[in-house]
Amino acid sequence: MKVIWPISELRQGDNLPGSIMVFSSLLSRNGFQSEVLPDDPATIISALKPGEPAVLAFSCATTTVARYLEVNRRVKAKRTVFSLFGGVHPTLFPEMIEEEGVDALCVGEGEGALIELLTNLSEGRSIDGIQNLHIKREGQVYKNPIRPLIEDLDSLPVPDHKIFERAIPRTLWRTLVVTGRGCPYRCSYCSNDPYRAIYRGKGRWLRRRSVDHVMEELGALKASRRYEFIRFVDDIFTLDQAWIEEFSEKYRRIGIPFGCLTRANYVKEPIVRCLAEAGCWSMSLGVEAANDRIRNEIFNREMTKDEIIRACEIIKKSGIKLGALNIVAAPDSTLKEDLETLEFNMRLKPDYCSVLMLQPYRGTAIYEFVRKRDLLEDDPINLSWAGVNLRSFIKYPTRIEKLKVENLHKLFALVVHWPWLKRFLGPLVRLPLTRFYYWFYRRMCNYQEYFIATPLKIGLRNIVKRSRLYSWIRG
Numbered sequence: 001m002k003v004i005w006p007i008s009e010l011r012q013g014d015n016l017p018g019s020i021m022v023f024s025s026l027l028s029r030n031g032f033q034s035e036v037l038p039d040d041p042a043t044i045i046s047a048l049k050p051g052e053p054a055v056l057a058f059s060c061a062t063t064t065v066a067r068y069l070e071v072n073r074r075v076k077a078k079r080t081v082f083s084l085f086g087g088v089h090p091t092l093f094p095e096m097i098e099e100e101g102v103d104a105l106c107v108g109e110g111e112g113a114l115i116e117l118l119t120n121l122s123e124g125r126s127i128d129g130i131q132n133l134h135i136k137r138e139g140q141v142y143k144n145p146i147r148p149l150i151e152d153l154d155s156l157p158v159p160d161h162k163i164f165e166r167a168i169p170r171t172l173w174r175t176l177v178v179t180g181r182g183c184p185y186r187c188s189y190c191s192n193d194p195y196r197a198i199y200r201g202k203g204r205w206l207r208r209r210s211v212d213h214v215m216e217e218l219g220a221l222k223a224s225r226r227y228e229f230i231r232f233v234d235d236i237f238t239l240d241q242a243w244i245e246e247f248s249e250k251y252r253r254i255g256i257p258f259g260c261l262t263r264a265n266y267v268k269e270p271i272v273r274c275l276a277e278a279g280c281w282s283m284s285l286g287v288e289a290a291n292d293r294i295r296n297e298i299f300n301r302e303m304t305k306d307e308i309i310r311a312c313e314i315i316k317k318s319g320i321k322l323g324a325l326n327i328v329a330a331p332d333s334t335l336k337e338d339l340e341t342l343e344f345n346m347r348l349k350p351d352y353c354s355v356l357m358l359q360p361y362r363g364t365a366i367y368e369f370v371r372k373r374d375l376l377e378d379d380p381i382n383l384s385w386a387g388v389n390l391r392s393f394i395k396y397p398t399r400i401e402k403l404k405v406e407n408l409h410k411l412f413a414l415v416v417h418w419p420w421l422k423r424f425l426g427p428l429v430r431l432p433l434t435r436f437y438y439w440f441y442r443r444m445c446n447y448q449e450y451f452i453a454t455p456l457k458i459g460l461r462n463i464v465k466r467s468r469l470y471s472w473i474r475g
């Protein structure tokens with residue numbers, strides 16, 4: 001029984017789903033093969049022999065679900081495959097089992113369910129009662145309860161990065177590492193709290209791998225001599241000081257520059273100093289919104305402005321590049337409040353900043369907030385990956401007000417980086433040039449990511465390797 005993971009935007013290798021690396025190791029430990037392929041139906045069809053038993057497994061967010069459903073339909077028209085959907089979207093919106101071509105979906109953590117499904121399918125046994133899965137068979141849906149959380153993350157095998165190395169042979173130069181699961185906060189736009197609610201009474205939500213388990217993975221990455229940068233994508237990497245001290249001590253032998261994410265109230269001088277000495281190049285933290293009402297009442301960030309200012313000062317003092325993460329276009333907000341966030345960023349002077357447009361994903365608290373107030377202009381289920389950062393799904397009193405917010409979002413990082421541009425912002429946001437500004441937005445994202453959040457020499461080398469000219473020269 002073979003498993004195929006179709007992935008969007010695979011060639012870029014920028015946002016690889018870390019869960020697939022764990023699944024890949026677990027599958028080979030249990031005698032199953034798995035492979036990552038681009039989400040191109042023709043490629044998937046040609047990778048499958050007619051009649052070959054296979055599972056098509058999609059790891060979906062709301063932004064990829066429409067595309068993956070379409071890919072699935074097209075593959076199923078030519079090959080007999082079992083289609084399984086997992087990830088954030090099916091977990092928070094299991095009603096998607098009704099979609100054409102979906103044979104099963106996985107709610108929550110999928111390790112146990114996937115192995116049980118593959119074993120039962122290969123042995124011809126019933127799959128109807130597998131915990132975490134909703135199964136559709138002959139028009140009937142079997143909804144099964146969720147199994148307890150995996151208490152000890154060290155019981156899982158070390159993630160298999162090779163599955164992506166095979167899929168992106170030439171240009172994969174950085175990778176991501178996940179050291180824990182769960183977050184203690186309840187930000188209204190995030191999937192963390194609804195996930196935790198699903199698992200109430202099913203075990204400890206906040207879990208972390210031991211440093212030695214993480215080092216085993218990092219040692220393999222170093223030995224591969226492929227990776228020039230590592231991103232630790234845990235929501236709050238600095239959560240536990242003792243863990244960070246042990247990690248920093250042991251990471252020195254790895255010697256690959258890295259970046260991580262944190263939260264202002266978990267930024268302490270001794271922790272940041274340890275990470276700087278271990279080779280941390282960049283650290284991003286959520287500013288989200290400068291206005292107290294938006295940040296704490298609408299986003300439920302539970303954070304003061306002073307905490308953010310102090311955390312930014314500590315990171316900057318350590319020599320680590322500081323990244324500020326922001327959200328504009330909150331429901332029940334105005335352009336004035338988004339400008340307040342821009343000005344706050346100009347005061348914080350981050351080395352780079354990222355700005356998202358708030359999208360109220362189904363299952364989150366903010367989705368309920370906008371739905372109850374009738375502030376939803378369109379269903380977020382219709383979002384595409386590109387659409388996330390192009391337009392807002394929130395209703396505004398007038399079209400021009402919405403246009404100004406959408407345009408401000410595209411120009412935000414440019415103005416923070418080059419503050420003299422601020423004087424042109426007023427007239428620029430009024431112009432109907434959102435798509436044109438989006439082009440700058442994308443370039444700015446790349447510029448910051450390759451030349452600031454990553455050491456310049458490494459970023460430059462790899463942007464050249466990604467270019468068409470380089471591919472042409474290499475043949």
Ligand code: SF4
Nearest residue numbers: 183185187190192235
């Ligand atoms: S701190 Fe980050 S991961 Fe935790 S709930 Fe808030 S947004 Fe989600």
